[in-house]
Amino acid sequence: MGSAKISNRLLQGIGASPGIAIGQVRITDRSRVMVFEEQVKRELIPAEVARFRNALAKAKDELRTLQEQIAAQRGAEHLYVIDTHLLILEDSMLTRETVGFIETEGINAEAAVTKTLRKFQQFFATIEDDYLRERGGDVETVVERILRSMVGKSQEPLNDGEGQAIIVAHDLSPADVLQIDKKKVIGFVTDLGGKTSHSAILSRALDIPAVVGLERVTSEITDGDVLIIDGATGMVVVNPDPGTFRDYLRRKQRYEYLERELLKLKDLPAVTTDGHRIVLKGNVEFLEEISSLKSHGAEGIGLYRTEMLFFNREQLPGEEEQFVAYSAVIKAMAPQPVTIRTLDVGGDKFVADLNLADELNPALGLRAIRLSLRQPETFKPQLRAILRASDVGKVNIFFPMISGVAEIRAVKALLEEAKQELRQEGVRFDEGIKIGIMIEIPSAVIIADLLAREVDFFSVGTNDLIQYSLAIDRTNEHLSHLYEPLHPAVLRSLKMVVDAAHAAGIEACICGEMAGEAEYLPVLLGLGFDELSMNAVSILRVKKILRRCSRHEAEKLVARALTFPTAQEVESFLKSEISARYSESFD
Ligand code: PEP
């Protein structure tokens, strides 16, 4: 390494996609187009508007061409991101605002579209939810494309260059990530981005190690530097010294060995040592996550959160658009089943077109099923779309935030109406479609026996159930130490739910984050859950432990765990049992 180079410099970013990559840097100029505001003479304003519209049209053409290339290269399931970008380009607000700025302020198109972007960004910045906030990044990517087309600046391809490299860029768009050739690019790091940006989601789905949100990495690294990136921890080492290099090489080999070992479990059954079969499924929000679910051996989708389709837009998706989106997910997952959850917005999940009023107490407010029941004009099209999609492949439907029997009966009445309409219209759907509810409110736990008579399955949303049982805001970092999945009240609740489900002969599933935490597996198994649904990367880890557990032993473990009065005591009991029985499984 040359003497001018920085040596063994550690940079901490956000781990976007796990895996360790070690290689030479290739800096890619994804730099922003510089925009200057200029006044445009009155008589030239129509021409300026036309220049903007042309750039918009050109950007659309480029995206469509890209769509074809990606479809040929990677198959149709990843095209969703490009669709999202096309939708943003087609968003009337983008055009209206930009043309408005050009006409009223007499400024150039570049400055006008940048002003519109700022306006969008101000809106996105106020959103609490990480995922939604990062949708602002999608708008930025799209505006950048329009700007490039206006100034005629093209981009160098990512896969060019000798040998394998780690890409270093200010930002990578989802389209960039989709074009990566893994033989040429072994990982990437960027200044911008967060864990739930589309580029990060795609890098996980495509299994490309990535660290994002490094802020100034492009100015701290030069071409030819050697980088180590650890996509799990977000650590980046620039020009590692020999000791660090060897250390990471060992970690990389260990990681890859463990991943290979896990992948061997992909097609093996999720069965305990005493022969009990548990179904392991995946949670998704996007079509592009499905390839990762499949490569991790998911036996279906246990929670398809539909709200993503409703975010970021002026007009809600209608029945047809929803039908198309649901069908795409069902086809991509076929022949495995897909359990679709109806809209869970409100609270901290905000959708502009639903005209939600500010609430003093949003977590206890007009959220999820309450909102759907109040707005049948939004709910009915969703029910119809899901029913129609049940003819495309195996579908179950379930409802979020059910608090009591009257609510689920009202839902079932609407569902029946939707079915009746479809029958009359001669539209096909699965007459035997299974209906379930999320158990996430303590009242639903307490009357689980009554609710079990109304539906075909329960799916416990532990994220909310813990929040509502312990009165701990799940998004408040100051309270995170009190958010205790092993709190005796939570364990008893889970037991009540499983027992009520089984007494009524229906299935008990769990789709909250707890299902994917491998160390809770012995507890969930011992409690008697039939199905666990989780993020893709957890599936094989959970399966590995499951295949080493006996359910009989796990039941005894749970019986003891339920006798402890505090979460700390439950936890230390479990830790000692796990290290005595299964420690080597938790590598
Ligand atoms: C849950 O509450 O556990 C759940 C799975 O739903 P969400 O995280 O979407 O609220």
Ligand code: MG
């Ligand atoms: Mg929930």
